[in-house]
Amino acid sequence: MVHPVPEIDVDEHLARTLVRDQHPDLADLPLTWAGTGWDNVLWRLGDDLALRFPVRAASAPLVEHEQRWLPVLAPLLPVATPVPVRTGVPSTRYPWAWSVVPWFDAAPAWRTPVRERAAWVPELADVLVALHRPAPPDAPHNPFRGVPLAPDATVLRERLDRLALPDADRVLALRAELAAAPAWDGPALWLHGDPHPANLLVHDGRLRAVIDFGDVTSGDPASDLATAWLTFDADGRADLRDRLDRARGWDDAVWRRARAWALHLGVVLQMHPVDHPHLAAVGRHAVSEALDGD
Structure with a gap:
């Protein structure tokens, strides 16, 4: 690793x-x-x-x-x-x-306690509502975001084995169940690609900036919505989902795919625990939240 x-x-x-x-x-x-x-x-x-x-x-x-x-x-x-x-x-x-x-005078959200992040759920919801609109045909292509999760979980299994995660079988089973939700059938929407807590900057309890748009792409918003598990606890996640559902009318299938993405990304973020311990911690949080909370 x-x-x-x-x-x-x-x-x-x-x-x-x-x-x-x-x-x-x-x-x-x-x-x-x-x-x-x-x-x-x-x-x-x-x-x-x-x-x-x-x-x-x-x-x-x-x-x-x-x-x-x-x-x-x-x-x-x-x-x-x-x-x-x-x-x-x-x-x-x-x-x-x-x-x-x-340069933004702000701190990445991973440095703040999870329970305190609920204060800026409304601001992140506004960002996602504003961003998730139909993208033009020449939007950047990203084969790792905004696409269906592959049914073949061989690579994920290999990563889980390398990490020696005790809940590996639960992760694989739940990922398979969630990823079987109906596929996205709407227009390709603009996506940030990586809205996890290292790319959300906070200052004085407010969301100050969203950074690192290198993975910007278009497609299914579910991969962006995985931030509900990467970033928040159950209360913050429920508030985010409620606001986005009221604004965009997302159905249960979108959130099931988003939870599958949270499991997937949660494992990926743990792959470099020595070089990026803060991302590994985000990954552990995401897997725990996705396994035990809806």
Whole structure:
């Protein structure tokens, strides 16, 4: 369960050199490492900006998707999003597009106790209602979100075996039962792709921003709705579901598929417990909630 190895180390020298080459007016701002995820490294630039660099070729298109589509989606949403304020282009020093984005004075939701997150359920519901609208045919394709969960759970079984989860058989059985719900038959809707607690930023008990739109795509909203189990407890989840049902009229089949996605994503998030313990904790919470709560 080794974290994907970055193919390029975007260290401080490379980050500052790229800024100096392409955005020289920003080059003398303080630069502070802010974290490295599965796909990108983030450097804070001054007080109000950040630099977002892909570290693997497979993640480079995700930044391009953000650059293309966030300016379209952001005006629809009632909270802040990291719409690029500048873009970087491939060069001899670095082969992929990169972005200069806003820095938000907020904390990821995983740092807040689960019981306190219910306070901003209405705001997240408003985000999902605003986002989940029909997408154009040229919306980004993502084979891992917004699609039916495959009936063959061999890969999930292998992951469960590697994690040695005590409830593996229950996970597989419930996933199979839930994933058999009627398939999505509506239009392909815009999806964030990954609205888990690391991508929801909170400040003073309010939802401040939704970040990391690299997985943005279109399709069945169930994979986005899995956040009900990833992010909340039973009370928060019930409130979120009630608000979304009243606004969008979701049926039970959507929520059954969403719960199946919560099990699936809950296992995936646990695959790198050493490198990303906070995501592993989110995954454990999601599996527990999906197994024991509707």
